[in-house]
Amino acid sequence: MEQKAMEQKVMEQKVTTETGQACLQGLMRTWFEFERQLGRVPVIQRLERGQFTREDYRRLLLNLRQQVVEGARWITRCASSFDRDFADVRSEVIGHAKDEHRDYEILEQDYVAAGGDLAEIQQAQRNAGTEALHAFLMYRASQPNPVDLIGAMWIIEGLGQKMASDWAERVDQATDGDGSYTRFMRYHGENDDDHLDKLYGLIDRVCQSTEAQQSIIRTARVVARLYALQLEEVDHHG
Structure with missing residues (x-):
């Protein structure tokens, strides 16, 4: 999504407070920087240039699995850390964890459909970026x-x-796929719009001070950098 189009969509969201709007603008800037970071990652460059192989895809899935497996854990931990004054936020976060806690099974099935061995992906260790990302999120x-x-x-x-559906199309085009092993990406491309809309709805609620605004944006920046590092490590791990 181009920057102006995304900005227009953001302005249409129900974020009405001054701190909420400032937070949203900061998150947008962080997202565009994240896009630039991804554009410098070798495996993503190959994908965007049509030089992506099925081996690249299997390696990508293998390196993403641990982050997906651990996702429900840190989200659940997050929910448990909200006290009763944030009971409404806790409920939203619990619902989010429930929606995604078994997504890794779809990813594993895609890996096997792309020619991978199930035991190999299930036994693979986290790469350096995933280790750092998981440690930060759990903390x-x-x-x-x-x-x-x-x-x-x-x-x-x-x-x-914003990117999973496009990546799925590019993977299939580059590897002569028929969609049978890009179901994980397609699923997220179709469903994460709803998840993101729920986040819009929470911004005014949780961003009630300048301190909260700065903390939210800082965490987004750290996660963006560590996620990019995780993808940078794809060519060096597994």
Whole structure:
């Protein structure tokens, strides 16, 4: 999505407070920087240039699986860290974790359909970027009322909403696929729009001070960088 089009969509969202709008603008700027970071990642460059192989795809899935498996864990930990003053936020986060806690099974099925061995992907260790990303997210999720993790969800859900469908199409085109092994990406491309809309709805609620605004944006920036590092490591791990 082009920057102006995204800005227009954002302005149409129900974010009405001054701090909420400022937070949203900061998150947008963080997202566009994240897009630039992804554009410098070798495996993504090959995908965008049509030089992507089925081996590249299997390696990408193998490296993404651990982050997907751990996703429900940090989101659930996040939910448990909200006290009763944030019971409404906790409910939203619990619902989010429920929606995604078994997504890794679709990813595993895609890996096998693309010619991979199930045992190999299930036994693969986290790469360096995934280790850092998971450690950071679990640390933040363990803090009292971790409203800043809205920034983490913004980056990760935004990736699904804005890029997963395009990546799926590019994978199939480059590897002569028929959609049978890009179901994980297609699923997120279709469903993460709803997840992101729910985040819009939470911004006014959780961003009630300048401190909260800065914390949310900072966490989004850290998660963006560590997610890009995770993808950079694809060519060096597994």
